[in-house]
Amino acid sequence: MFFNLVEFPYPSAEGLHVGHVFKYSGVDAYGRYHRMRGRQVFQPIGFDAFGIHTENYALKVGEHPAQLTARTTRRFREQLSRMGGAWDWSRSVDTSRPEYYRWTQWILVRLFEAGLMYQAEAPVVWCPACLTVLAREQTERDGTVCERCDTPVTERVMTQWFLRITAYADRLDAGLDRLDWPDRARRSQRRWIGRSEGWEIDFGDLTVFTTRPDTLPAVTFIAVPDGHPAAGGTRPHPLTAAPVPVFAADYVVESYGTGAVMGVPAHDERDARFAAEHGIAVSHAPLLDAAAAAAVGRPAVRYRLRDWLISRQRYWGPPIPIVHCAGCGPVAVPDADLPVLLPQVEDFRPAGTGQSPLAAAEEWVRTTCPRCAGPARRETDVSDAFVDSSWYFLRYPSSEFDDRPWDRERTRRILPVDFYAGGGEHVQRHHLYARFVTMALHDLGLVPFEEPFPHIRIGGLIVRDGAKMSKSRGNVVTPDDYVARSGSDVLRGALMFAAPWEQGGEFSDDAVAGIERFLARTWRVITAADGAGPDPATLARATHAVSDAIERLSFNVGLARLMELLPSVRSAEAKRVFVRLLAPFAPHLAEELWHRLGEPFSVHTQAWPVFDSSLLLSREVEIPVQVDGRVRGTVVVAPDAGRDEVVLAARRAVTTVPPEERTARLVFVPGRVISFVSRGDP
RNA sequence: GCCGGGAUGGCGAAAUCGGUAGACGCGACGGACUCAAAAUCCGUUGUCCGCAAGGACGUGGGGGUUCGAGUCCCCCUCCCGGUACCA
Structure with missing residues (x-):
């Protein structure tokens, strides 16, 4: 079975775009070719219908997202059918249908049980127009604006749900080597994960992360993020115990490393700039050797990748399947009670209170604790649409089963995906999230492979003018x-x-x-x-x-x-x-x-x-005759003609070929070229 | 700034392993068919010199390696995409 997969579309109100047609035409031709070559080809298509994009458009035109989605998917379907793609519509998925998102929720429950989904209070990106938090990846221009509406984002500290993708950072990084992906896609994802090996070093109670422990003697200050309580004090240098001043610096990222940096103006450009601006001394103290450096610190590996923020205070997504109980805390909804249906609400507009519109559906929110049967309240955030798309390829082969997310036998037979036609914009998010979810499911014994997409190709952009x-x-x-x-x-x-x-x-x-x-x-x-x-x-x-x-x-x-x-x-x-x-x-x-x-x-x-x-071997070939590096003519010979024969033919056909005594060098590549280098008079 | 990708005729592009650069298509020009036009078919079409045979130049620019470079190496320019102080 040849699983020929293309990233499923988000059914926009504008309908099918020529860019879609470009991408799908190639994928379809590829699938048809393989079918004629005798492969059994599985080539499904579906709709990534949940998400902020649809919801924002629904808000704009004042139509309920469910209605809007029904209309846009119908239109997409018609357009796709007209294009004549050999799509297997009997295996389609629509992420906004309960038959689908039931299993999206089921996966979240599995991750929650495995400790890979957790709630935490953290500074998050808030879009004041979409009235929801966003993943850092859903912002643009240095994380300053929302990718959906271009509105400048703000920061809020909120309690949110996260998926522990960082627990897989190492494997996600290492696994890239074994994938048949375009280099640029691999490199781009690797950079996104940002694995960095270094050392943790203690300055008293303040720990820094550095990749250059050898520069420790030249440290003249410590930098912490703005608002850090340690700013303004000093900490003892681990080698000399001399007091090192602690400064608040805006270039220090709180969430990376230990959130504190040792300042070495002599060896780091940013430290140098900061030191110059603040009149901090520069030290050129000789560097430490590796052994001495190791003695004062601990080796540590850090990643640029953060845990995946999946909470959205919006309507058009799967409710996160958790019930909050005063006594038991957050409890997963039992599998038998899935799906947690998205309640029909009149007013689906985001509230702007930091709570999703679901919070207003009081009857829906009020429930009982699955564990103690006491009064409890449902989680009202919905999950990020990238959760929906992180497993849809698992659902396609088994889409008709309503008692299991995917059938073991079908999965074994059809997956992993043989050919995944992707877009460059999905390398950092969709491809990474799908790999993470698949790896986690693999570790839980739920899928028999770690990598969903062993072979990816990235389609180019179609432009006009x-x-x-x-x-x-x-x-x-x-x-x-x-x-x-x-x-x-x-x-x-x-x-x-x-x-x-x-x-x-x-x-x-x-x-x-x-x-x-x-x-x-x-x-x-x-x-x-x-x-x-x-x-x-x-x-x-x-x-x-x-x-x-x-x-x-x-x-x-x-x-x-x-x-x-x-x-x-x-x-x-x-x-x-x-x-x-x-x-x-x-x-x-x-x-x-x-x-x-x-x-x-x-x-x-x-x-x-x-x-x-x-039949591919021709009976004769025309090969170029070069004299001193220039093509001076051609000769037609048998493809396997020998050197002497070709030399003879060349002398006959091309007058400027030097005679033997004036030939300094002769290069003959059978069936390809004969090249004479002439010698001047001795 | 950093990381990718790219730059080839008037235009979209081809050249898979370092071996005849420009396949194929578009456009243009000439011809056939037609009263005429459209459609169709045939031919020419990188630039320059030449009546021709032929020659010189030519893959963003400059250098290099090689018998031979669009292709490999070094430096530079411009365009597109991604990314943003990650210690």
């Missing part, structure tokens, strides 16, 4: 217009022909015209009376080239090879080969032509053309 499509630029392309005018095969083809899938590229009406003509020409050629040709070697080479291009996700090259082949296609056999090669790119046209050829439905379940690989 050299710029990312956006409403403000007015260069947004709607797929519907093109589909209505030219059909989805043309739109798919135009997008695939524009550029390699991983690179992304320019969408233009010119490309649409080119593909439209190509497909029209294809129709005429295939439906014309049979003739002779091309020769088997031509067909074999084209088949090989198209296959190779698809495997490399270079659909543009695949189409180019088909365009080259088309004019020579005459024989019935060649037509049958051509239509099958075309099928992943233009599924509708290929199906119709296959039918016209009198072949049984469906072209998409036919075997991919096979060829005798000996």
Whole structure:
């Protein structure tokens, strides 16, 4: 089973975007190719329908998010169907449906029981427009504005739910080495995790984290975050016991390391800047050797990664399945009581009080403690939409089961994902969260593998007029217009022909015209009376080239090879080969032509053309003749022609080839090149 | 600032292992068909010199390695994406 997966869309009110079509067309062609190659392909699609984005839009237009979601998912479904993707709709998911989020909650309960979900009071990012806390990752521009609405965010200290992803930081980091991901994705995620090996060193009761314990003798101050109680005092230097002044410095991040830094102006740029600004002395005391440094500190590993804040004081998400009991504290909702249904409320607007709109549903909130049966109150925060998407690939194969989140046998047979087509914007969050959740579930014995996505490829961005499509630029392309005018095969083809899938590229009406003509020409050629040709070697080479291009996700090259082949296609056999090669790119046209050829439905379940690989070896090759590094002509020889034969041919064909006595050097690469280096008069 | 990715004809791009740069498409030009146009088909199309044969130059700029560099190495410029004092 080949699990061909693409990141499921958030069903925006704007409908399907050409960027979606670009990404999905390639994924679909890839899946169709593998199916024809004999793999059983599982290619589902679904909707990431919960979340602030949907909810904010619902608030804007004054429509209930449930209603809005029903409408937008219906539209997406129609549009996706029209594009002709081979999606398995029988295995679809919608994260906002109780049948789905029941299991999202079930997973949170498992994590809670395992000590991986906890409540803590912490300074968190608050968006005054969305009226909710956000994960640090959901802010932009140095964490100053909300990524959803661009509003400057503030900080609040609140009691929130977290997932203990930092407990897996080491494994998430180490595991990257074994993944077949693009380097840039791996590097980017590794940097996000930010593993750092160093030392903890005590200055009295104040502990600092440093990667440079050897610079300890040159410490002239200690820096702590603004508002730290130690600021203004001194602490004894661990080597000399001399008092070291403690300063409050805005460059010290409270939540990283020990939240305190030893100031070494001689060896650290930031420390130097701070020292200069505050008139602090600079010491160039000689450095300590490793052994001496080890004697005063403890080795420690720190991460840039923080625990994952999943509380949202919003409506459109799964209620966090916890009940608060005065006697028992926070208690998980028993599995039998899941899902905790999102209550129907009239007013789903965020309250702005730091509590979710669910808090106003008093009847819903009031409940009994599952443990002691005493009076208790439900947790009113909902969970982050990234929780929903961190396990949806586990649900797809088992989506019809209502008594288990995933079936053991199905999971074993279909997962992990064989090919995951992702977006670059998801490397730090979605891909990381999904890895964490999968690892945790693995440790709980619930899934038989640690890594959900052993093979990821990142799709490029489709642009128009050299710029990312956006409403403000007015260069947004709607797929519907093109589909209505030219059909989805043309739109798919135009997008695939524009550029390699991983690179992304320019969408233009010119490309649409080119593909439209190509497909029209294809129709005429295939439906014309049979003739002779091309020769088997031509067909074999084209088949090989198209296959190779698809495997490399270079659909543009695949189409180019088909365009080259088309004019020579005459024989019935060649037509049958051509239509099958075309099928992943233009599924509708290929199906119709296959039918016209009198072949049984469906072209998409036919075997991919096979060829005798000996046909790929040509009987003769044209190789360049170089003289002093310049191409001076070519000779046609057998691919395995020997050195002497080629030299002879080159002398005959190219007059400027030096005679033997004037040849200083001769480089011969069989089947590739013959290169003469001449010698001046002795 | 740091980390990625990129820069190839008029345009989108190809070149998979260091071996004929520009496949394929668009556009343009010329021709066929047509009363005419559209559509379609055929041909030409990197730049420069040349009647031609042929030659010179050419993959953002500069240097290098090599018989041979779009491809490898060093330095630089610009564009796109990510990231932000992580000790």
